[in-house]
Amino acid sequence: MARGINKVILVGNLGNDPETKYTQGGMAITSVSLATTTVRKGRDGGEATEKTEWHRVKFFGKLGEIAGEYLRKGSQVYVEGRISYDEFTGQDGVKKFFTDIIADEMQMLGGRGEGGGGGGARAERSGGGDRPARQAPPQRQDAGAPRRESAAPASRDFGDDFADDDIPF
Amino acid sequence: MARGINKVILVGNLGNDPETKYTQGGMAITSVSLATTTVRKGRDGGEATEKTEWHRVKFFGKLGEIAGEYLRKGSQVYVEGRISYDEFTGQDGVKKFFTDIIADEMQMLGGRGEGGGGGGARAERSGGGDRPARQAPPQRQDAGAPRRESAAPASRDFGDDFADDDIPF
Amino acid sequence: MARGINKVILVGNLGNDPETKYTQGGMAITSVSLATTTVRKGRDGGEATEKTEWHRVKFFGKLGEIAGEYLRKGSQVYVEGRISYDEFTGQDGVKKFFTDIIADEMQMLGGRGEGGGGGGARAERSGGGDRPARQAPPQRQDAGAPRRESAAPASRDFGDDFADDDIPF
Amino acid sequence: MARGINKVILVGNLGNDPETKYTQGGMAITSVSLATTTVRKGRDGGEATEKTEWHRVKFFGKLGEIAGEYLRKGSQVYVEGRISYDEFTGQDGVKKFFTDIIADEMQMLGGRGEGGGGGGARAERSGGGDRPARQAPPQRQDAGAPRRESAAPASRDFGDDFADDDIPF
DNA sequence: TTTT
DNA sequence: TTTT
Numbered sequence: 001m002a003r004g005i006n007k008v009i010l011v012g013n014l015g016n017d018p019e020t021k022y023t024q025g026g027m028a029i030t031s032v033s034l035a036t037t038t039v040r041k042g043r044d045g046g047e048a049t050e051k052t053e054w055h056r057v058k059f060f061g062k063l064g065e066i067a068g069e070y071l072r073k074g075s076q077v078y079v080e081g082r083i084s085y086d087e088f089t090g091q092d093g094v095k096k097f098f099t100d101i102i103a104d105e106m107q108m109l110g111g112r113g114e115g116g117g118g119g120g121a122r123a124e125r126s127g128g129g130d131r132p133a134r135q136a137p138p139q140r141q142d143a144g145a146p147r148r149e150s151a152a153p154a155s156r157d158f159g160d161d162f163a164d165d166d167i168p169f
Numbered sequence: 170m171a172r173g174i175n176k177v178i179l180v181g182n183l184g185n186d187p188e189t190k191y192t193q194g195g196m197a198i199t200s201v202s203l204a205t206t207t208v209r210k211g212r213d214g215g216e217a218t219e220k221t222e223w224h225r226v227k228f229f230g231k232l233g234e235i236a237g238e239y240l241r242k243g244s245q246v247y248v249e250g251r252i253s254y255d256e257f258t259g260q261d262g263v264k265k266f267f268t269d270i271i272a273d274e275m276q277m278l279g280g281r282g283e284g285g286g287g288g289g290a291r292a293e294r295s296g297g298g299d300r301p302a303r304q305a306p307p308q309r310q311d312a313g314a315p316r317r318e319s320a321a322p323a324s325r326d327f328g329d330d331f332a333d334d335d336i337p338f
Numbered sequence: 339m340a341r342g343i344n345k346v347i348l349v350g351n352l353g354n355d356p357e358t359k360y361t362q363g364g365m366a367i368t369s370v371s372l373a374t375t376t377v378r379k380g381r382d383g384g385e386a387t388e389k390t391e392w393h394r395v396k397f398f399g400k401l402g403e404i405a406g407e408y409l410r411k412g413s414q415v416y417v418e419g420r421i422s423y424d425e426f427t428g429q430d431g432v433k434k435f436f437t438d439i440i441a442d443e444m445q446m447l448g449g450r451g452e453g454g455g456g457g458g459a460r461a462e463r464s465g466g467g468d469r470p471a472r473q474a475p476p477q478r479q480d481a482g483a484p485r486r487e488s489a490a491p492a493s494r495d496f497g498d499d500f501a502d503d504d505i506p507f
Numbered sequence: 508m509a510r511g512i513n514k515v516i517l518v519g520n521l522g523n524d525p526e527t528k529y530t531q532g533g534m535a536i537t538s539v540s541l542a543t544t545t546v547r548k549g550r551d552g553g554e555a556t557e558k559t560e561w562h563r564v565k566f567f568g569k570l571g572e573i574a575g576e577y578l579r580k581g582s583q584v585y586v587e588g589r590i591s592y593d594e595f596t597g598q599d600g601v602k603k604f605f606t607d608i609i610a611d612e613m614q615m616l617g618g619r620g621e622g623g624g625g626g627g628a629r630a631e632r633s634g635g636g637d638r639p640a641r642q643a644p645p646q647r648q649d650a651g652a653p654r655r656e657s658a659a660p661a662s663r664d665f666g667d668d669f670a671d672d673d674i675p676f
Numbered sequence: 677t678t679t680t
Numbered sequence: 681t682t683t684t
Contacts, residue, residue, distance in 0.1 A: 002219055003245075003679045004205030005180035005416060005445065008252070009345075009516060011585055011614065012173040036173030038251065039631075053175055053254055076172075076616060078343060078518055078585075082207065083177070083252070085222055085268065099254065099268040107343065107518065109583060110617035124546075174585060174614065176516075178347060180416055180445065184677030204678045223677075243678060245447060247349055247416075247512060276349065276512065278414060279448030341583075342519040342543030344560055346590070349512035353681030373682045374511030376589065388509055391592055392681075412682060414510075420545065421515070421590070423560055423606065437592065437606040510683045 006082040008101050010055060011109065012036035014075045020068035028064030032057050032071060034079065034101075057081070057101045066123045067106055080105040175251040177270050179224060180278070181205040183244045189237035197233030201226050201240060203248065203270075226250070226270045235292045236275055249274040344420040346439050348393060349447070350374040352413045358406035366402035370395050370409060372417065372439075395419070395439045405444055418443040513589040515608050517562060518616070519543035521582045527575035535571035539564050539578060541586065541608075564588070564608045573630045574613055587612040 015033040022028055037052040057079055059067040071077060081103040089095050105124045184202040191197055206221040226248055228236040240246060250272040258264050275292050353371040360366055375390040395417055397405040409415060419441040427433050522540040529535055544559040564586055566574040578584060588610040595603050612631045 002206050002208040003180075003182065003445075004207055004221075005178060005247075005418075006205040006207050006222055006224075007178040007347075007418075009176040009178075010174060011518075011616070012175075036175040037171050038173055038175050039171040050171055051253075052173075053252060055175075055252065055254075080343075080345075083222060083224065083268075084220075085224075094263070097266055097268075099252075099266075107341075109518070172614075174587075176587075178514075180349075180447070182678040184679095202677060206679065221678085245679075249512075249514075276510075278349070340544050340546040340557055342545055342559075343517060343585075344519075344543035344545050344562075345516040347512060347514040347516075349510075351510065351682040353683095371681060374513040375509050375683065376511055376513050377509040389591075390511075390682085391513055391590060393513075393590065393592075414683075416512075421560060421562065421606075422558075423562075432601070435604055435606075437590075437604075 008079075008081050008083055010034055010036055010057070010077075010079040010101065012055070012077065012079075014071055014073050014077065015054065017073045018068050018071045020064060027061055028059075028068060030059040030064040030068040030071075032059075032067065032077075034077065055079075055101050056099065057103055059103045059106060063103060063106060063123050067103075070108060076109040078105075078107040078109055079103050177248075177250050177252055179203055179205055179226070179246075179248040179250075179270065181224070181246065181248075183240055183242050183246065184223065186242045187237050187240045189233060196230055197228075197237060199228040199233040199237040199240075201228075201236065203246065224270050225268065226272055228272045228275060232272060232275060232292050236272075239277060245278040247274075247276040247278055248272050346417075346419050346421055348372055348374055348395070348415075348417040348439065350393070350415065350417075352409055352411055352415065353392065355411045356406050356409045358402060365399050366397075366406060368397040368402040368406040368409075370397075370405065370415075372415065393439050394437065395441055397441045397444060401441060401444060405441075408446060414447040416443075416445040416447055417441050515586075515588050515590055517541055517543055517564070517584075517586040517608065519562070519584065519586075521578055521580050521584065522561065524580045525575050525578045527571060534568050535566075535575060537566040537571040537575040537578075539566075539574065539584075541584065562608050563606065564610055566610045566613060570610060570613060570630050574610075577615060583616040585612075585614040585616055586610050 012034040015035055018030045018032045020028055020030040034055045034057050035052050036055065037050055039048050039050055041048050058064075079101065081101045084100045084102050086098045086100070087095055088098070107123070181203040184204055187199045187201045189197055189199040203224045203226050204221050205224065206219055208217050208219055210217050227233075248270065250270045253269045253271050255267045255269070256264055257267070350372040353373055356368045356370045358366055358368040372393045372395050373390050374393065375388055377386050377388055379386050396402075417439065419439045422438045422440050424436045424438070425433055426436070519541040522542055525537045525539045527535055527537040541562045541564050542559050543562065544557055546555050546557055548555050565571075586608065588608045591607045591609050593605045593607070595605070597603055614630070
């Protein structure tokens with residue numbers, strides 16, 4: 001029986017345009033880099049300091065399509081999801097660790113047509129049936145932009161032939 | 170100006186007894202491994218599957234003392250905090266990435282004297298003044314138990330001579 | 339287009355056994371009184387004080403069945419949901435206001451066979467299809483126990499013949 | 508010993524300008540009406556419906572000053588806090604119930620000079636010492652604008668002579 | 677490594 | 681009305 005709660009709530013801005021890929025089955029997987037800048041009170045009366053964390057957020061299925069379509073670099077967004085830790089062993093035999101936020105819910109903030117997005121989209125991950133009829137099948141997902149900081153290794157880069165069943169979470 | 174929310178809420182069980190260390194200034198830093206097992210609905214009507222995530226949770230100051238004193242292997246606990254990503258370059262020149270949950274609040278669950286703890290402690294991170302009068306100054310923090318998966322490298326192992334100012338978050 | 343987040347997270351204990359009713363369509367609606375006792379730091383260095391809030395939590399559909407079956411007076415539980423405010427005008431013409439927590443997710447805490455329940459049930463509100471085949475159709479829901487503080491007026495008391503369509507949220 | 512978690516997270520828009528009052532001790536209390544519009548999936552394949560909830564949110568101390576200064580009608584805001592239920596007996600002997608969200612944290616969303624505010628303020632409730640040196644002591648807080656929906660009765664209207672110690676939460 |  |  002399951003035991004536990006693993007919940008993440010983020011409000012931040014995208015550092016780049018989202019990247020959307022599709023599984024063999026046609027399910028969208030959209031990844032974004034989300035910055036959350038928060039203030040920490042100084043210790044011992046010291047001054048407050050800022051710290052920015054960059055989260056790798058992944059949206060699946062219908063939510064992935066919406067995120068890919070409406071989010072843009074700079075977009076402010078509310079994300080709710082869970083933390084997923086994964087490890088991969090590279091071809092050099094070195095283990096690598098990745099932390100992703102798997103989004104269940106997303107809402108654009110700020111409204112009033114910021115960026116190309118348009119304001120106020122809200123979406124929840126479809127409860128099941130995440131398999132659209134391969135709408136807008138991607139011709140060639142070249143990724144192009146190099147992954148940022150703590151980026152996924154090639155071996156993890158979901159390719160065009162990626163099968164749904166391989167998804168490790 | 171700060172922008173963003175970075176909030177984590179966990180309910181899970183400790184995989185091991187907590188480990189407490191102290192900074193030079195006498196501030197407690199307690200680390201625990203927290204398992205959250207959650208259920209994912211299967212895609213395409215497939216059966217539900219469980220996934221367990223192991224979180225590295227850190228408690229500082231007064232909260233660190235309480236966590237070190239009351240939590241035990243197996244304890245069920247509610248934790249609220251934020252995600253902190255750090256990278257370190259090992260002596261071999263290889264970069265390593267770490268994800269920690271920095272706890273702001275903790276509450277023991279279940280009660281009725283589970284483990285040595287006793288039930289129902291609740292604590293929030295002291296807003297300031299995290300510097301107890303070096304109560305129970307650690308003679309020798311040997312750590313003993315090897316760090317787990319994605320464990321901190323030696324260079325990050327807070328030693329007895331660790332200074333508060335070096336804390337990277 | 340929807341705008342907004344309305345999220346509640348509670349950890350507390352039931353003050354009474356749950357009450358389950360069924361709509362005409364056979365959907366379970368389980369209500370519980372959940373106490374959350376939290377500490378407030380005193381102002382001006384005053385001592386900390388406790389405050390207990392009693393939440394009216396409602397579980398619908400499959401989640402309502404699980405809550406009705408496994409929760410008991412005294413059970414410790416994690417609840418996630420949203421706040422719902424409603425007003426009703428009594429037959430005396432007086433308006434009355436009610437605040438409910440509509441649960442999306444519930445998890446029993448503490449485990450190890452507390453109460454009649456058994457430990458560690460976890461459930462999410464079924465995404466759709468909240469209409470079981472009238473399993474265990476209630477013979478006679480007498481309610482018995484008088485509703486507590488800020489309790490629902492007779493006109494709101496879901497009777498056996500209550501229709502799903504009347505649910506005001 | 509305290510037991511329980513009582514946490515609320517809201518993202519919504521203000522229905523009116525905030526109202527700020529001050530206690531005898533000079534502590535600011537700012538109240539806002541916050542609308543959260545969320546979508547509910549239809550039962551039985553029915554279409555989705557929206558529901559808007561209006562939350563009474565209260566900010567105290569330094570956070571109350573910031574909220575009063577920067578928030579405006581229409582502002583989009585993130586609020587974190589807890590639910591507080593109170594009852595008052597009016598002079599007519601009728602009991603009235605109120606539900607407030609007591610904010611611990613607030614962050615303006617959307618940024619870029621929406622309203623008079625300016626973008627991106629973030630604030631947490633000061634851990635203690637909520638007693639500014641009576642900055643901008645209110646000459647006469649006339650309230651003026653009638654309280655909205657499920658509004659507070661006169662007996663609860665914090666007047667100029669209101670003492671901190673009377674605060675019921 | 678926990679828990680059910 | 682719970683719990684510690």
